Amino acid sequence: MAQGGRELYHPEDYERLRQGYRDSRLSGKPYEGTHRARTKSGEIRWVYESHRAVERTDNSVIMEGVLIDITAQRVVEDAVRESEARFRSLFENAPAGIIIKDREGRVTAANDTFLNWMDWDRDEVVGKTVRDLLKDNSGSVVEEEDREVLETGKTKVRELTFPSASGRLITTTNMRAPMLTPEGDVTGVCSFLIDITESKALEAQLQQAQKMEAVGRLAGGIAHDFNNLLGAMMGFNAFLMQDLDQKSPQHNYASRIDQAGRRAKQLVAQILTFSRMGPTERKGFDLVPVVDEALNLLRGSLPASTQIITEYGVDRAPIVGNSGQLSQVLMNLGVNANDAFDGGDGQITVSIDRVHGSDPVLDALRSTSSNLQKERVEVTEMVPRGLQLLSGTLADGSDCLRISVADNGSGIAPDVLASMFDPFFTTKEMRKGTGLGLSVVRTIVSSHEGAMRVTTAAGEGTTFEVYLPLAGRSVELRRSDDVSAMPKGHGLVLVIDDENDVADMLSIGLERLGYEVAVGRDGKEGLEIFREAEDDWRGAIVDQVMPEARGIDVIGEIKKQRPDMPCILCTGYSDTLTEQKALDSGADAFFLKPVTAETLGRKLGDLLSD
Numbered sequence: 001m002a003q004g005g006r007e008l009y010h011p012e013d014y015e016r017l018r019q020g021y022r023d024s025r026l027s028g029k030p031y032e033g034t035h036r037a038r039t040k041s042g043e044i045r046w047v048y049e050s051h052r053a054v055e056r057t058d059n060s061v062i063m064e065g066v067l068i069d070i071t072a073q074r075v076v077e078d079a080v081r082e083s084e085a086r087f088r089s090l091f092e093n094a095p096a097g098i099i100i101k102d103r104e105g106r107v108t109a110a111n112d113t114f115l116n117w118m119d120w121d122r123d124e125v126v127g128k129t130v131r132d133l134l135k136d137n138s139g140s141v142v143e144e145e146d147r148e149v150l151e152t153g154k155t156k157v158r159e160l161t162f163p164s165a166s167g168r169l170i171t172t173t174n175m176r177a178p179m180l181t182p183e184g185d186v187t188g189v190c191s192f193l194i195d196i197t198e199s200k201a202l203e204a205q206l207q208q209a210q211k212m213e214a215v216g217r218l219a220g221g222i223a224h225d226f227n228n229l230l231g232a233m234m235g236f237n238a239f240l241m242q243d244l245d246q247k248s249p250q251h252n253y254a255s256r257i258d259q260a261g262r263r264a265k266q267l268v269a270q271i272l273t274f275s276r277m278g279p280t281e282r283k284g285f286d287l288v289p290v291v292d293e294a295l296n297l298l299r300g301s302l303p304a305s306t307q308i309i310t311e312y313g314v315d316r317a318p319i320v321g322n323s324g325q326l327s328q329v330l331m332n333l334g335v336n337a338n339d340a341f342d343g344g345d346g347q348i349t350v351s352i353d354r355v356h357g358s359d360p361v362l363d364a365l366r367s368t369s370s371n372l373q374k375e376r377v378e379v380t381e382m383v384p385r386g387l388q389l390l391s392g393t394l395a396d397g398s399d400c401l402r403i404s405v406a407d408n409g410s411g412i413a414p415d416v417l418a419s420m421f422d423p424f425f426t427t428k429e430m431r432k433g434t435g436l437g438l439s440v441v442r443t444i445v446s447s448h449e450g451a452m453r454v455t456t457a458a459g460e461g462t463t464f465e466v467y468l469p470l471a472g473r474s475v476e477l478r479r480s481d482d483v484s485a486m487p488k489g490h491g492l493v494l495v496i497d498d499e500n501d502v503a504d505m506l507s508i509g510l511e512r513l514g515y516e517v518a519v520g521r522d523g524k525e526g527l528e529i530f531r532e533a534e535d536d537w538r539g540a541i542v543d544q545v546m547p548e549a550r551g552i553d554v555i556g557e558i559k560k561q562r563p564d565m566p567c568i569l570c571t572g573y574s575d576t577l578t579e580q581k582a583l584d585s586g587a588d589a590f591f592l593k594p595v596t597a598e599t600l601g602r603k604l605g606d607l608l609s610d
């Protein structure tokens, strides 16, 4: 058969075979090999063949040997090879890192996934212990835990952090299992590692966010109490300023207290807004005088080297929102712009414009790749130079107002730009900046359904643009109060407040305006005093949050006897009572604390038509 024709062999094996036969014949050595042969019926079988050339006495040469059908064995071998390849690919590319060590802790195998994480070469690793490989002490921790698995023969799951060759810290869940022989002997340890670095980082971020929220709430609570105290301090100080000779050093001291107090009030307002405990009342109002007033305050507090220019493209800017908060936005942007001059000369240009609903700028602020996302902060490069940041998302296609604050200062570096809206992010020294300014701006703008665009170029300056939905025509705009001469008054007024300093400040203040004042230290005492001379009172000023009775209920009682008597309700920031609710419940006017005696006196005068 071996010497038969070409048709007896598989065509792929034929040449190799012929060569083999020839070599064997020439060398005189036996031939040995495997090949595919064709049977009579045309079937292909794997055969093992061994033969040698034997010379007969008549000088002819014949082949003598054996031919064994090994087809069945080949099929098994192929299956084993294929299954091995499958398992190897599974091993190498598994989404888990796999590392196998012998009883002495030497690495016998590690998969590609693991080697890639660690930036290791297979050759560097095999035969070494993890203690050799890991530079920090995590190596000895691993060895100790491996030993436990070797001794107990039980699996073990642990969280483990270790450094890669390039120094990146990887946190994993490490599942270890003993490597067992069919007899049950432990020959080593196999570890499966799942990379949990990213989810760990997210978890830490979440914890941080929760901590920040708690801190914010705590700070908000303190700020609220502080605000009341500040009201009393500034109120008494205002009396000093009125009484002291304007040219005296004492008047100068008092006015310094007043300036510092105003700054403290701003700081408290920042914290209250940040912790979302600030006033949230919304009204229709004209933004132009609000911006003017904020700029006046800024001019008073910024150095003379900073020039503020206004370019208004509108006469009126109707907005629905909170005027105090929007003036806070301007103050924060203005102070930041001034800081960007670093003490040198600089120019801040503030403009207000109306932007048509179809303007491409508004399109960019509406269309976001990640749907409607209020919290987005997106930084892109601009042509020909500089960076643009978009923050927040406008909801619909209506016209907007744009308030823009532009400076010709330092500009903002890309990494700062990306983080500057984060609470407590600051590049300023200790005590110079808290890093709350822009996060407050962002909170306020997003609560007004607005969005922002910031453009900046290194050395050329920065422009912050705030886009706010324009109020519809039907919105009624309130006028801000006229603050001219001190209001004068007369007659008996009842002040009910449980906070002594506040009550004293208000009563002294109202007396200075000409009223006679009686003070009730809580709701019950207040009503008792009221009943002693029911018909003689000209008005009442009542605090909302008091022990015993709420201000609004005290006013209800008073109104039962004296529906004509003007009653003013005062409340702190943390209270949820809105002006509308207060008025609906019978109060004639409503103020957020801290409020000055002067403001109350003016309102009382209005209500009494004095």
Ligand SMILES: Nc1ncnc2c1ncn2[C@@H]1O[C@H](COP(=O)(O)OP(=O)(O)OP(=O)(O)O)[C@@H](O)[C@H]1O
Pocket (backbone or CB within 6 Å): 332, 336, 337, 340, 407, 409, 410, 411, 412, 416, 420, 421, 425, 426, 427, 428, 432, 433, 434, 435, 436, 437, 438, 439, 462
């Ligand atoms: N107009 C600007 N020009 C250059 N950098 C700015 C400008 N506005 C903000 N930044 C940068 O953004 C950072 C964050 O500003 P943010 O107002 O939130 O905090 P702050 O000014 O550092 O502190 P705070 O406002 O609480 O006093 C600033 O530290 C500054 O680096």
Ligand SMILES: [Mg+2]
Pocket (backbone or CB within 6 Å): 332, 335, 336, 433, 436, 437, 438
């Ligand atoms: Mg700031």
